[in-house]
Amino acid sequence: MTGFIARRVGHTVLVLFCVATVSFFIVRLAGDPVQQMLPPEATAEQEATLRASLGFDRPLLDQYVSYMTGLLRLDFGQSVFFHRPAFEVIAERLPMTVDLAVAAMVFTLAVAIPAGIVSAVRRGTATDTSVMASVLVGQSTPAFWVGILLILVFAVNLRWLPASGTGSPAHLVLPAITLGLYSAAMIARLLRSSLIDVLGEDYIRTARAKGLSGFKAVTSHGLRNASLPVVTVVGLEVGSLLGGAILTEQVFSWPGIGRLTVEAITYRDYPLMQATVLFLAAVFVVVNLIVDLSYAVLDPRVRLT
Amino acid sequence: MSEPLLSLRGVRKEYTGHFGRSKVVAVDDVSLDIRPGETLGLVGESGCGKTTLTRVILRLVEASAGEIWFDGRELLGMGRRELLSVRENMQVVLQDPYASLNPRMRVGEIVAEPLVTHGRVRRGRAEARSRVAELLESVGLEPGSQDRYPHEFSGGQRQRVGIARALALEPKLVICDEPVSALDVSIQAQIINLMKRLQAERGLTYLFVSHDLSIMRQIADRVAVMNFGRIVELAGTEELFTAPRHPYTHSLLSAAPVADPVVERTRRRIVLRGDPPSPADPPSGCSFRTRCPVARDECAQARPPLEEAGSPGHVAACFFPVRDAAELVS
Amino acid sequence: MGTAILRALRRNHAAKVAIGIIALVVVVGLFAPLLAPHDPNLQNLSLKLRPPFWLDGSEPGYPLGTDKLGRDVLSRVMYGTRVSLLVGLAATLLSGVVGSAVGVVSGYYRGWREQVFMRLADVQLAFPSILLALAIIAVLGPSLFFLILVLGLTGWVSYARVVRAEVLSLRTREFVTAARAIGDTGPQIMRRHLLPNIVAPLATIGTLQVASMIVAEASLSYLGLGVPPSIPTWGSMLADGQLYLRGAWWIAVFSGAAIMMTTLAINVTGDMLRDVADPKAYNR
Amino acid sequence: ASTSSPASGEKAAAALRVSLASDATTLDPQKQGDLSSMNVLINVFDTITVRDTDDKLVGGLAERWESVDPRTWRFHLRQGVTFHNGEPCDAAAVAYSIERLIDPATRSPIVELRLVTKAKVVDDRTVDLITKEPDPILPAKLSLFGGVVVPPKYIKEKGEQAFAEHPVGTGPFTFESWQRDSQITLKANPGYWNGKPAVEQLTFRVMPDPSSSLAALQSGEVDVVTGLTPDAADQLGDAPGFKVVTAPGVRTFFVSLDTTEGPLKDKRVRQALNHALDVPTLIKSVLNGAAERTPTLIPRQAFGFDPAIQPFAHDLAKAKSLLAEAGQSGGFSLKMSASTADKDIAQAISGQLAAVGVKAEVSLLDPATFKGRLVSDNKKALGAMYYVGNSGWTMDASSNLQSFVRHDRRQSRWDNSRADELIDKEEQSVDPETRRKAFTELQNLLIDEAPFLYLYQVSILYAVSDKVRWKTNANGTLAMASAKLA
Amino acid sequence: MSAVLEINDLHAEFRLDAGTVKPVNGVSLSVEEGQTLAVVGESGSGKTATALSILRLHPTPPCVYTGGEIVAGGRDLLKLSEREMRGIRGNEIAMVFQDPMTSLNPLKTIGAQIAESLRLHQGLSRSEARSKAVDALREVGIPTPERRAGEYPHQFSGGMRQRAMIAMALACRPKILIADEPTTALDVTVQAQIMELLAGLQERFGMAIVLITHDLGVVARSADQVLVMYGGRPVELAPVDDVFADPRMPYTRALLRSMPRGDVPGGAPLDPIPGAPPSLFAPPRGCAFHPRCALARPECAELVPELTEKAPGHKAACVLEGSLR
Numbered sequence A: 001m002t003g004f005i006a007r008r009v010g011h012t013v014l015v016l017f018c019v020a021t022v023s024f025f026i027v028r029l030a031g032d033p034v035q036q037m038l039p040p041e042a043t044a045e046q047e048a049t050l051r052a053s054l055g056f057d058r059p060l061l062d063q064y065v066s067y068m069t070g071l072l073r074l075d076f077g078q079s080v081f082f083h084r085p086a087f088e089v090i091a092e093r094l095p096m097t098v099d100l101a102v103a104a105m106v107f108t109l110a111v112a113i114p115a116g117i118v119s120a121v122r123r124g125t126a127t128d129t130s131v132m133a134s135v136l137v138g139q140s141t142p143a144f145w146v147g148i149l150l151i152l153v154f155a156v157n158l159r160w161l162p163a164s165g166t167g168s169p170a171h172l173v174l175p176a177i178t179l180g181l182y183s184a185a186m187i188a189r190l191l192r193s194s195l196i197d198v199l200g201e202d203y204i205r206t207a208r209a210k211g212l213s214g215f216k217a218v219t220s221h222g223l224r225n226a227s228l229p230v231v232t233v234v235g236l237e238v239g240s241l242l243g244g245a246i247l248t249e250q251v252f253s254w255p256g257i258g259r260l261t262v263e264a265i266t267y268r269d270y271p272l273m274q275a276t277v278l279f280l281a282a283v284f285v286v287v288n289l290i291v292d293l294s295y296a297v298l299d300p301r302v303r304l305t
Numbered sequence B: 001m002s003e004p005l006l007s008l009r010g011v012r013k014e015y016t017g018h019f020g021r022s023k024v025v026a027v028d029d030v031s032l033d034i035r036p037g038e039t040l041g042l043v044g045e046s047g048c049g050k051t052t053l054t055r056v057i058l059r060l061v062e063a064s065a066g067e068i069w070f071d072g073r074e075l076l077g078m079g080r081r082e083l084l085s086v087r088e089n090m091q092v093v094l095q096d097p098y099a100s101l102n103p104r105m106r107v108g109e110i111v112a113e114p115l116v117t118h119g120r121v122r123r124g125r126a127e128a129r130s131r132v133a134e135l136l137e138s139v140g141l142e143p144g145s146q147d148r149y150p151h152e153f154s155g156g157q158r159q160r161v162g163i164a165r166a167l168a169l170e171p172k173l174v175i176c177d178e179p180v181s182a183l184d185v186s187i188q189a190q191i192i193n194l195m196k197r198l199q200a201e202r203g204l205t206y207l208f209v210s211h212d213l214s215i216m217r218q219i220a221d222r223v224a225v226m227n228f229g230r231i232v233e234l235a236g237t238e239e240l241f242t243a244p245r246h247p248y249t250h251s252l253l254s255a256a257p258v259a260d261p262v263v264e265r266t267r268r269r270i271v272l273r274g275d276p277p278s279p280a281d282p283p284s285g286c287s288f289r290t291r292c293p294v295a296r297d298e299c300a301q302a303r304p305p306l307e308e309a310g311s312p313g314h315v316a317a318c319f320f321p322v323r324d325a326a327e328l329v330s
Numbered sequence C: 001m002g003t004a005i006l007r008a009l010r011r012n013h014a015a016k017v018a019i020g021i022i023a024l025v026v027v028v029g030l031f032a033p034l035l036a037p038h039d040p041n042l043q044n045l046s047l048k049l050r051p052p053f054w055l056d057g058s059e060p061g062y063p064l065g066t067d068k069l070g071r072d073v074l075s076r077v078m079y080g081t082r083v084s085l086l087v088g089l090a091a092t093l094l095s096g097v098v099g100s101a102v103g104v105v106s107g108y109y110r111g112w113r114e115q116v117f118m119r120l121a122d123v124q125l126a127f128p129s130i131l132l133a134l135a136i137i138a139v140l141g142p143s144l145f146f147l148i149l150v151l152g153l154t155g156w157v158s159y160a161r162v163v164r165a166e167v168l169s170l171r172t173r174e175f176v177t178a179a180r181a182i183g184d185t186g187p188q189i190m191r192r193h194l195l196p197n198i199v200a201p202l203a204t205i206g207t208l209q210v211a212s213m214i215v216a217e218a219s220l221s222y223l224g225l226g227v228p229p230s231i232p233t234w235g236s237m238l239a240d241g242q243l244y245l246r247g248a249w250w251i252a253v254f255s256g257a258a259i260m261m262t263t264l265a266i267n268v269t270g271d272m273l274r275d276v277a278d279p280k281a282y283n284r
Numbered sequence D: 001a002s003t004s005s006p007a008s009g010e011k012a013a014a015a016l017r018v019s020l021a022s023d024a025t026t027l028d029p030q031k032q033g034d035l036s037s038m039n040v041l042i043n044v045f046d047t048i049t050v051r052d053t054d055d056k057l058v059g060g061l062a063e064r065w066e067s068v069d070p071r072t073w074r075f076h077l078r079q080g081v082t083f084h085n086g087e088p089c090d091a092a093a094v095a096y097s098i099e100r101l102i103d104p105a106t107r108s109p110i111v112e113l114r115l116v117t118k119a120k121v122v123d124d125r126t127v128d129l130i131t132k133e134p135d136p137i138l139p140a141k142l143s144l145f146g147g148v149v150v151p152p153k154y155i156k157e158k159g160e161q162a163f164a165e166h167p168v169g170t171g172p173f174t175f176e177s178w179q180r181d182s183q184i185t186l187k188a189n190p191g192y193w194n195g196k197p198a199v200e201q202l203t204f205r206v207m208p209d210p211s212s213s214l215a216a217l218q219s220g221e222v223d224v225v226t227g228l229t230p231d232a233a234d235q236l237g238d239a240p241g242f243k244v245v246t247a248p249g250v251r252t253f254f255v256s257l258d259t260t261e262g263p264l265k266d267k268r269v270r271q272a273l274n275h276a277l278d279v280p281t282l283i284k285s286v287l288n289g290a291a292e293r294t295p296t297l298i299p300r301q302a303f304g305f306d307p308a309i310q311p312f313a314h315d316l317a318k319a320k321s322l323l324a325e326a327g328q329s330g331g332f333s334l335k336m337s338a339s340t341a342d343k344d345i346a347q348a349i350s351g352q353l354a355a356v357g358v359k360a361e362v363s364l365l366d367p368a369t370f371k372g373r374l375v376s377d378n379k380k381a382l383g384a385m386y387y388v389g390n391s392g393w394t395m396d397a398s399s400n401l402q403s404f405v406r407h408d409r410r411q412s413r414w415d416n417s418r419a420d421e422l423i424d425k426e427e428q429s430v431d432p433e434t435r436r437k438a439f440t441e442l443q444n445l446l447i448d449e450a451p452f453l454y455l456y457q458v459s460i461l462y463a464v465s466d467k468v469r470w471k472t473n474a475n476g477t478l479a480m481a482s483a484k485l486a
Numbered sequence E: 001m002s003a004v005l006e007i008n009d010l011h012a013e014f015r016l017d018a019g020t021v022k023p024v025n026g027v028s029l030s031v032e033e034g035q036t037l038a039v040v041g042e043s044g045s046g047k048t049a050t051a052l053s054i055l056r057l058h059p060t061p062p063c064v065y066t067g068g069e070i071v072a073g074g075r076d077l078l079k080l081s082e083r084e085m086r087g088i089r090g091n092e093i094a095m096v097f098q099d100p101m102t103s104l105n106p107l108k109t110i111g112a113q114i115a116e117s118l119r120l121h122q123g124l125s126r127s128e129a130r131s132k133a134v135d136a137l138r139e140v141g142i143p144t145p146e147r148r149a150g151e152y153p154h155q156f157s158g159g160m161r162q163r164a165m166i167a168m169a170l171a172c173r174p175k176i177l178i179a180d181e182p183t184t185a186l187d188v189t190v191q192a193q194i195m196e197l198l199a200g201l202q203e204r205f206g207m208a209i210v211l212i213t214h215d216l217g218v219v220a221r222s223a224d225q226v227l228v229m230y231g232g233r234p235v236e237l238a239p240v241d242d243v244f245a246d247p248r249m250p251y252t253r254a255l256l257r258s259m260p261r262g263d264v265p266g267g268a269p270l271d272p273i274p275g276a277p278p279s280l281f282a283p284p285r286g287c288a289f290h291p292r293c294a295l296a297r298p299e300c301a302e303l304v305p306e307l308t309e310k311a312p313g314h315k316a317a318c319v320l321e322g323s324l325r
Ligand SMILES: Nc1ncnc2c1ncn2[C@@H]1O[C@H](COP(=O)(O)OP(=O)(O)OP(=O)(O)O)[C@@H](O)[C@H]1O
Pocket: B015, B016, B024, B025, B026, B044, B045, B046, B047, B048, B049, B050, B051, B052, B053, B211, B279
């Protein structure tokens, strides 16, 4: 167990190191924040002065070394545009992002689990077909499209829910649905196929031979076994819900990390870009580490070595 | 007596788990000789190391220690090229006729594969087809089966394909790892007869692994009994069945049911107590002692060496060899 | 496998319809220049935002209406087929080839290769793909080729993981042992024994991925990172049309319907392939 | 924030909610240069001079000003103005503000005051700005954020960071709160020198997606939607209770031509392309009429605009014959870059050029990349043609021509010695008449040489609910002090 | 003594897309209290299908019970509702499956899996069920059952898992135990232990056992009656001695002859049955065994023989009359 964790932490550090390095160089491919800051009529001297005062005129390797050593001190640099530490800028959005991700996850699971169970148990029936068809529609509709349709229906026409913004739990509903729809579809499908596999296992037959009803056999013997492959995907999805909400946040004016990423990109705010990438990567690896650990809880056969 | 075709000396194989998982000694100090033209049977319970031993011989897994001499050459130190030439003379038939054939290859391709790999024929040539047809015929399959896929065959037919593949290179030694245990009884006999016939026709040497003693009695010339990675008894087949010395051999013989209700009702059985120990945590001394009806304190102290027991060529590894089965029945 | 597919098809009406749709889409894509009534880029500013034929104010010759530059929506949807399919297929192929190669090698050899590749996959997964898309497209300019490259590069990991898992179980199968006993080398085993046996799962994720690539193209278009505007795509039409949803809904709805129908058809086909590839799950 | 619940009704009486397409980056008015930040800060801070709603330059924190000598402008400040924290806004504060802005350590992206070297306190109510070269339009520049005045004591005491978190200005509204990327709330400043605003509370809501911001307007979550494109504005349709307001703007669009090489080297070709464009149709169809034709690069409101100059007529025959004269009757192809924001218009222009056989392949770049290439030292980075807009907020033609005309300027791809001379003249003279003449000659030259394709100045579009009374000024910043709620 | 379980002419078929298979085609059998009926046959002959039919555990669809009756405790199980059937499963009739690894839920403790049926059928509380589960484990000879009950299947060896399965099946003291190849996956020495254990428990509790196996040795050891199945049909039903001593169906005879025997010296070639078992999708016309039968007659290809009494208490499905010796 400790060995496992030590090894995984090692991997995590390695992955984050690579991500930090790659992002450092990749953001510099995409252009320069100084050019974005200044109006087009700025003169070359003005540009040079600003660039120098931000330190972007130093040799690349120099900048890289100081960035990496900064990271060791948990210094993620100063956002060029926001004039504040990049870490602070991210930390500020975190609660909103977490709210949305949690709400989306709740929606995802609330939809996916019943849908997966019903269609697996009623495999091949009309119920299965219609559930899976709706799931596929959910999976093949881009988020920006779902979002705007929801807004038109529920905010403009029905006026049940606010179109955008934050503040109350009601504000969470539409973005959470938009964000969770794709994951819900994917998890429902996965749960279905994994449950179908599990339902064919001998121990389900054993349970039925004991006198359990079909439903009880599914819930008390099937679900936990079927959840193993699903948990991996849920882990990956949590990562993407936390970071991949760009389109949804855009449509619903949700002030989360996704939009911050877009802002950092449009401003070419190097330190902020680097910091968001690193943050998203860190969330991702940590969530997946938790997923791996949760296997040990879910499955007594798994020994973390 | 002729030179042995295959000689094992002190062969050992340990599997080490990742990151501190306990190691398993799957094959422990095995020495054996197989003479040209004979069938050496290897029996033992599940997990005793039979498969591992065959894989070590085939160099599919690397031995941890020991020497393996095949046809006068030492295998374990060989390079890739040299090994390829040895493989022409040493082939394998595997246990599961469903898993041992690539489901995406036609039977013809499967049988031709050794020929292609060893450069004997070119893939898809007429020459390859006719050679494959011959081989299929010799194992009792229609030559026209070449273009069909394995799933179109029954288990017995598949095992015949597996045998044809093993024979393609005309090897001297065929290692058979439980070739019939996945088959139905009515089919087992077909395959055993086939293997015996091929041996007679081609002068093959078999190392025949099984856990089924009744099959051993039909096919083997000599039988080695394996327990916990070690050979615990080795004797000519009849001698082993009629006068076994090791209590483990006794228990195996006694446990195997006989298809005759009259015999069964009168038989006196040795029912072992307890479960086989875990390979990761073997008992000290003799590894059978925890279940042995006649174990004494000495058995925990040291490992009994494999020693001559009774007639020549009969060896057993027991401090207290059994002379009369009655001793064992409680 | 072929006969199994046919057999599955006979039974599976949804899949029959799905394959029909895919065939239709492919035909439309291939023959768009012959089928489309107009040049998809031909503008007629005086005919902008005309509705489809059954509504008042429609313009004869523009059955599905026109967009804001007076271009024919039908022709654009037809031409869009080409790009969407091309993007979907090419990106899938690219990620499939890269991912399978990585997966087979790391699954078969294990050891350091596996470690390196799997860490690489972690990095790839942890790295936000939008940033990669942006960097590449910002530096190299928007083009079909780079779009495919970006989508392809972000998609390989799922193949690599599936293939690796598949190979990990295949390599312990007896026919691989048999091949090693015969003397086959690693590359021979990978080519003759492993790859043919992972085709089915590959085809399955492949079909599913084609669909998600088509959707991804739409999303990148929405963020302005799609293909050059002279190339009509479903995604960019959908993204453009989002603004007109309340008035000129037809711009987005027809392209959206095309995306939805195609991805749905592909997904249904993929599901069918998976069932065929996994008879165990099927005959239960 | 309020939902569509009835509660919003009572609040509406005092509160005005305005949507913004993107959030402010910082609330330190001297550290930002983006429209979103300005939109907010213009309500919290005052500038030394101001454009009124009729676009006339009038007094802001300064009541009047004069040119003391060619390199010195003197400003006389309004009396009794205080910052929201009570700090007096006197000459020292103005001087401090100017000095802070031009100090490189501030890293300000505001570039208008590049010629200012020093701010000198003459007395309590008088400040001199010293420039290194004559700057005839300095007072106009001070109506932008170059002329913003910040509280010296507050900044010194609380620090830069605190100031940016909680800005204190002299403006009509005081800062309340800022939830980043979501909303900024301001309160009316009861002691405002120009009278307390009618709106009690002003909230800016950040809504990047135009469709959803319009949806929010319709569902009663905001009162004003700003930053609309003509297409987006069109979507509101004739929904009752809402309207789209069009106000004249100064942002002027044109297509830059690379006159240094290729077919565009020939002035006849350039003229031909200008004749090939049907600008009124572009305006009508693509921009839904929300623009006004400009003969050259100079918007109508700007000082120096000569109404006598006639724009190019749409004349395909003439265009073709000019091309034929230039030996280009077979047409040619080249690349036209544009920002993704201008996708449609760029395609429409390309479509019109196609009518005379010129294939302009549109290449769209995301706005940041576009800007990066625009300002890069590689003048060819955007290809032979690019579609671009110029804000010209000073409302002096000088700003419109500044970086595009004189051959050594960063975005210039035209080398004409007469034009260079005329630019020098208008930029260095403080005499309005001299400058006006120079501008007129320049405009004629621009028509004759046609180094650009001239298009239009776009209007400012915003959608409001019927209860809002408000008029924007031409530079399009959202000064809300004059807004009223019915 | 009376039969606790009696099956008369049971038919079950699977309606699959690829065709209809009839793995249970006219099966009749009966078992008495304390007796063991062995069902033997090659792989695919319908043994498991028959066993699962008794408890109606086949998924429906695709399975349809098309005829016959299953009488246990005076009721025809085929006529019971699913709810009533649940009360019988695990309670009156219990089942032990072939592969103890896959038949146990890997994620639940052994104790919990045994307690489950106790709570279900006897309405015991969690802790009562738990302590009875420990008792059940003790009965099947698991050492330190208190500790073992809290362990997971993977912590058990193969033999122990099968014991746990047996403990689970016997926890509610069923009248009938159906054991589907309970020892096939085990080593001979462990197999002997398990058979011994079953015999002992049968003696103690007096239940009837339906023992499904393909191993004639196991049949010889433990059965009272034998039912031989071939291609989904019963082909011979008789007391064990009669089947071995005087098989009346050529298939049974051939099967016995093809068996390698461990108790006699080898050397002579075995006498295998030629060909392969029939496919249930396309069964041969007439007697399913006729293509492989050395004694086949022309009419065998036409007519499907019924299971008829050839000697007192000895039924076989074959046109041949009299002893085959
Ligand atoms: N790749 C491996 N890694 C670790 N341990 C292994 C590996 N392969 C086999 N073992 C262990 O080595 C021992 C011997 O296994 P082997 O497969 O050789 O037994 P066997 O006699 O062939 O058994 P069976 O009759 O079940 O085929 C077992 O304890 C097994 O768990």
